[in-house]
Amino acid sequence: MDRCDIKRSILGVSWPSGQGHRVQAVAFDQQARFYLLPKIHKPNNPGRPIVSGNGSPTERISEFVDSFLKPLVCRIPSFIKDTKDFLHKLDEVKHQIPDSAILVTFDVSSLHFLQVQGTAMGTKMAPSYANLFMSQLEDRLLSSAPNRPLVWWRFIDDIFPIWGGDQDSLDEFINHINSFHPTIKFTTEQSLTSVNFLDVTITKSLNGLVTDVYSKPTDTHQYLLSNSCHPSHCKKAIAYSQALRIRRICSTDTLYKRRSSELRKHLVSRGHSEPCCSMQQHAAVTSGTKMMLEKLLGNADMDEVPSLTPRQGYGNSHVISVDVRLLPDMVERALARTHTVS
Incomplete structure (x- = not known):
């Protein structure tokens, strides 16, 4: 792909061969829009910042950049695509977890919006960019840790580790990862019996790990009404x-x-x-x-x-x-x- 091809892909311009140049331009008639989505399931209902780039001048270039980043994401060792992928990975190790293991979840605080750093949700390349950034960070973080978890899987900024050591070594590891980067911090939940990750509850049992459906406390199960005009x-x-x-x-x-x-x-x-x-x-x-x-x-x-x-x-x-x-x-x-x- 030469420089002209790249410019055409970014700008959405079609230049067929022949006499002259016929231009099919994409109209960027609005600016990106900023708004907050309240997290009603968390204390004090913090807002999730969104910068919607639909129809803005950066929409096409974000899509173009994402076309190169997305194929790299699935090659990350810790990458989790979705719940089905997570369950498949869990199925491979569920009978190998020691009885003393600690189930842990980490959540990256403010990964998508760091004032003058990072990327905001709402642009197409943001998830791929965040995934690749976290991959580079976790490689250095884990390689320098005094102790490592048995399992370390990640869905963008939600992480599921299984800790094989004692509580003191886990606390030391948490201190290590929270002092590794100046702005990236981790909140954690841990249990000797059960944790929630994505839409799954993982519980330790005598037969290994048992999985169940997890619904957030704010889920009111408002399915489509039967008298809706949908087919x-x-x-x-x-x-x-x-x-x-x-x-x-x-x-x-x-x-x-x-x-x-x-x-x-x-x-x-x-x-x-x-x-x-x-x-x-x-x-x-x-x-x-x-x-x-x-x-x-x-x-x-x-x-x-x-x-x-x-x-x-x-x-x-x-x-x-x-x-x-x-x-x-x-x-x-x-x-x-x-x-x-x-």
Whole structure:
């Protein structure tokens, strides 16, 4: 890409080949707008500063810069893309955590807005810039620490470490990271039993780490009303998608049933039909369990899975079409075989 190509990408200009230059200009008719989003879940309700660059002169150049930064972010060792990625990482270590481990969460104070330093939320390149800045900072921070955590994963400015040492060594580590940078400071929550990270509650148990859905105290579950003018498939999708999310996060059937029951009550209070909600939840669980089983069994054909009730298949094998009611039990057996092998 030469200098002219870069300028055209930034300015949104189209110059086709041929006679003369026909310019398709992007109108920047407004300045960036500054406003605050109150954090009602925190004491004294501090404001989250936003500088919205939509339609401003810096919108295109921010998008251009982000196109180069974003591919680098996913290569950061501590990078967490979303809840699904976090659960996948947690699943790999949940049986390796010592009983004495301390569960910790760190939150970076004022990462996006530091008066004359840093970047404000509201421009496209801000999350990538913040991620790369934190990656460089944490590399130096961890390499110089007297003790390191067993796990250090980060979603932009929210960090999930697991500490394998004692309380004194953790306090020493917290003092170290809070004195490392002149403006970047960390607030912390820690527990020997349970912490909340993203929309997940992580709890230590005899069988490793257990995960459950976490909702902030300010969450009033104001789902779309059933008499909304939205298309019917949008309203049905609420129960389906939320059931998928609950099934993904809840690591035990007991927790899943409890959260599913709560979801139905919330939806019914918004005017949705309980039978319809139950049907969509059942469809979501069947779909999620099927995908899980395909993964565990090496993407085998779900219409032909070994079973105790045979019909004649290829050669001497006996196969049947899967009854969806058998899927949860089959997944448990597959998981048990996986744990035995590992």
